Amino acid sequence: MSRVRQVKTNFTAGEISRRLLGRKDLRAYDNGALTLRNVFIHPTGGITRRSGLAFVDTARGAGRLVAFEFNTEQTYLLAFSAGKIDVYRDDARVATVDAPWSEAQLRQIAWTQSADTLLVCHPDVPPRKLTRTGADAWTLSDWAYVAEDEAVRLPFYRFADSEVTLTPSGTTGAVTVTASAPVFDPLHEGTRIRIKGKQLVVTGVASATSAQATVKEELPNTTATVNWDEQAFSPRRGWPVSAAFHQDRLVIGGARDLPNRLWLSRSADLWNFDLGTGQDDEAIEFGLLSDQVNAIRAVFSGRHLQLFTSGAEYMVTGDPLTPRAIQLNRQTRIGSPIDRTIMPRDVDGATLFVSRNGKEIREFLYTDTEAAYQANDLALLARHIVQSPRDQDFDKRRRLLFVVMEDGSIGALTVYRAEQVTAWTRLATDGAVRSVAVVGDDVYVLVDRAGTWTVERFDDTLNTDSALVGSSGAAVSTWSGLGHLEGRRVAVLADGTVRGEATVVTGRITLESPAKEVEAGLTYTHVVEPLPANLLGQVADGDFVRLVEVGFKLEDTAALRVDLGRGLFDMPLHRLGPQPASGSPPPRVSGDRRMRALGWRRDNDKPLWRIEQDAPLPCTLLSVTMSLKVND
Structure with a gap:
């Protein structure tokens, strides 16, 4: 023995x-x-019972959480829901803005931020700009491109066959435009077309080959021409899929009818997409040509401009990016989800993204030895945890990537590349987590608790979920404010001791003996x-x-x-x-x-x-x- x-x-x-x-x-x-359930794994190797979830507010329903960080001192949480955006600061709702996205459309929104402005895209909805106009004042407006006299410098594209001609009936004012083949649709009304480089606005569509328009820039003549195009984004052609800011340019990645096309604005002129004559500071436009149509799902500004598509990942190089210097190189063939938008996240110089198969979290990382990007699978050893992700964000303080799964659980990945730490654990609560956002040092989640939707925040001082804490100068037995847990059994800590459970009735609990300090919330079990x-x-x-x-x-x-x-x-x-x-x-x-x-x-x-x-x-x-x- x-x-x-x-x-x-x-x-x-x-x-x-x-x-x-x-x-x-x-x-x-x-x-x-x-098994590791409801624990955080420290980069140093130990594990801790996960933080509890502090109740912040009752949410309107299903939606997305988005972080907005104006600076290190002014940070906000944006809760997108059907037709609304609720703005939170320091756990208090400070503003509500009407929004155009339905509940079903929120799964496909993408966003990017610059200073006090958040750009939001969806392929079926005109893109919007959410602007912080004051400490607690917010406005939502359409994108506004640069206007020079009567011309608007937005992207244009030729959708029709190359042999199709347009013939204007005049060179100024109200004209009739006749096409040699069916090209017009009632949805073209209000959009711009260009004939020989000059812009017109369609005011009505009589048929597929005839439309009325107002000339905005005088046309050179009325002869038929194949030199024409139309707005790249419109009710007829769809809207941008994603956007990012890179090297002082606004980058638009993909649109509903142009899924594999990329646009970069003029340098230092973010809303001007005039291609001009190809000078270094002018706008850039090109398509991703490959053996298949790789629809752009996200554009990301990292070490290089990175493109995440439905079938591959690309690197866009050029130092700086100019019409002459820009190069596009496919790096890996993983692909990103097409049924929802899951924003890539930067972790120590690597970009973490969800694979198209919904079973992998990939690390898109540039290696100097190969002068190329690799996409290592960080979920290889824990494939059972990563199942159909729907949202993700990275907490720098805890070094945790929070990945919300379709089943309502959270996969928490501790990442510390310097020490070769890649450690998964699963977090669960009494309900289903549907979205996550990291705002500064705080991690917020949107939770569906049996039809009651709540916004909650991980709090290291708590050990229960959807929890509230209270204090009183004198010991009392009845504590209120728990309406979001009506009818539920909650765990109670009173003056630091576990008091068992109590039932919430009309938003209140009653203790067997009075206490000065109380924490009340839903229990969860950690397993090692x-x-x-x-x-x-x-x-x-x-x-x-x-x-x-x-x-x-x-x-x-x-x-x-x-x-x-x-x-x-x-x-x-x-x-x-x-x-x-x-x-x-x-x-x-x-x-x-x-x-x-x-x-x-x-x-x-x-x-x-x-x-x-x-x-x-x-x-x-x-x-x-x-x-x-x-x-x-």
Whole structure:
């Protein structure tokens, strides 16, 4: 009989798939876990019961959360819902703006920000500009392109066949424009066309080959010509899909009827898309020509201008970008989702994006050795966690990428490339999370709790969800303000001690004994389950294994509930000596806590211990030491 001592020093591989149970030769096996639920993984290796969710406000319904950061001191949360945008500052709603997007359309909106302006795109809705006009004053307006005399410098494109001609009946004023083939549609009314470089506005459509128009720039003659085009964006042709700011230019990526086309404004003239004669500061336009139509899903300003399409990822180079110097190079062939827009996020110089198959989070990273981008799969070891993402954002303070899944859970990825840390865990709450946004150092989520929609914020001081805290100079028994949890059972911490649960009635709870400070919210359970002990080369099939002793290195922990093979029990955290008085807050302890275990096991493919705790108290686990006996 041999004795084995194992030390698990970190969890920097996170929760890994059961398909790796046979790969005990991997470093990820020693640093991973079988189950990690509702915990944050620190880049240093330890794990902590995740922060609770503070209740911010009742939301209007399904939608998207968007961060707006004017500067480090003035940050806002924008909650998009059907027909509305609610603006929050310091957890208070400060403004509401009417908006044109329906609930179904919100899944396809894309946005980009510059200073006090947020540009919002959707392929079926005219793009809008949300502008902060004061501390709490906001306006939503249409994009306004540069106007020079009667000409508007917006993008144009020739949609019709090259042999189709237009013939104007005059050179000024109101004219009739006749086409040699069907090209006009009633939706052309109000849009601009150019004939021989001069602009007209369509005022009416008589038929597919005839339209009335007002000349804005005098035409040179009335002869038929193939030299004509029309607005690239219009009710007839659709609207931009995505936008970004790069090298002092506004970049528009794709449109409904031009999905693989890219437009860059004039340098330092963001709303001027006049191509001019191709001078260095003039606008740029080109299409992505490849073996298939790669519809642009996002444009991103990183080390280079990056294009994320339905079938590939591209790098646009040029230092600076000019009509003569610009180059487009396809880098990888992964693709992005086409049924919804999930904004790429910058993490330490890499751009993280969701793959088209909805099962991968890819890291689009430039490598100097190859002078090209690679797209490594960050979910390779945790494929079971990443299932149909619908939103994502990165929290720089915690170094966590929050990925909202279609099932309402959150995949939390701890990323620290310098230390080769890529660790997944799954976060769940009593309800379904539908959107996430990181505003400064705060992480907000939009949650559907059985039809009650709420905006909530991760709060390190809380251990319950949808929680409210209150205080009173004198101890009281009745606490109100919980209308968003009407009829629900909530966990209660009163004066730092766990008071069990109470039912919310007419927005209130009543405690059995009064308290001065209270936290009330929904409970959640955190689970830590290691992989089966790595006894590669030490145990043969049929050998018995016994856990003799397990030691947990804790930090700032108030409760620890473990299962060592015979059911869950509360592990005593206090050493011999005076115990905490009954009813007083449990003290937080740090250091090693050990427990003996009994029982031989023949099944070596099951974990030897497990932590599962719903008590709303903090818990941080840094490392685990196991002493084993093997009956060989």
